[in-house]
Amino acid sequence: MKNGLYIDCHTHSNNSPDGDCSVHDMVQTARDLGLFAYGLSDHCEANDPDPLKCVEMTRKSFLDMQKEKEAFEHKDIKLLAGVELGQALQDEAMAEKILSMCGFDFVIGSLHNLKGFEDFAFLDYHITENAAPVLVGKYFNELLELAQWNKFDVLGHLTYPLRYIQGVMKISLDMSSYEYIIDEILKIVIQNGKGIEINTSGLRQALGLTMPNKAIVKRYKDLGGEIITVGSDAHCTKDLGKGIADAYELLKECGFDHVCYFEQRKPMFIKI
């Protein structure tokens, strides 16, 4: 990857429970890849059963990135300290606390589990005949509430359950029944001056598609959406930057001539 304008705005270090590499190693890899900007977005789930640990890890993630920023100031890469805030509405007070704790550059608002359910990775989609479509319907309803909450910068990996339902379980879904609610989510995000991301992890996983897919990115553009970031969702150095070039192609095919990153919670537009 030699183009100097590639940006990866969704990555995890070992300050995430499921991350493997240090912030320093992630930053070094981002530099080796020649990225224009690199965003760290370790997990903090508002409904984490161990909130103290979650807060401590998030603070460490931020401080680790501050150290890297100081070391690389005015050098060859723009470093951004973010957070992937999961399930904000499942403990709003905790979500507010996380947001006020550090001066993040950006906040990805994600939904990994429904209220009262485990992560979509662990659900039984065969428990009833229509379990999968019902759960996906609930996902979009809860995501709509998250969009209305509006205290994030971009919505993370829209269509996340498909990673497991279509990707891992190979259950096919008629997505046309969700078009209306997806439109509602996109319209609220646009009205509120917020954005979405193209999460490329699905390209290297069983799903074989970005989250969201091209049809939804195109719909976002057609509805007037301009703020869009791209992220590999790498949990280790080997996946950093993966799929970003494909996401840029997808953006162009959908009519975008730019991609965004966030600095101090403000969207910056970069030509692609």
Ligand SMILES: [Zn+2]
């Ligand atoms: Zn996520």
Ligand SMILES: [Zn+2]
């Ligand atoms: Zn993530």
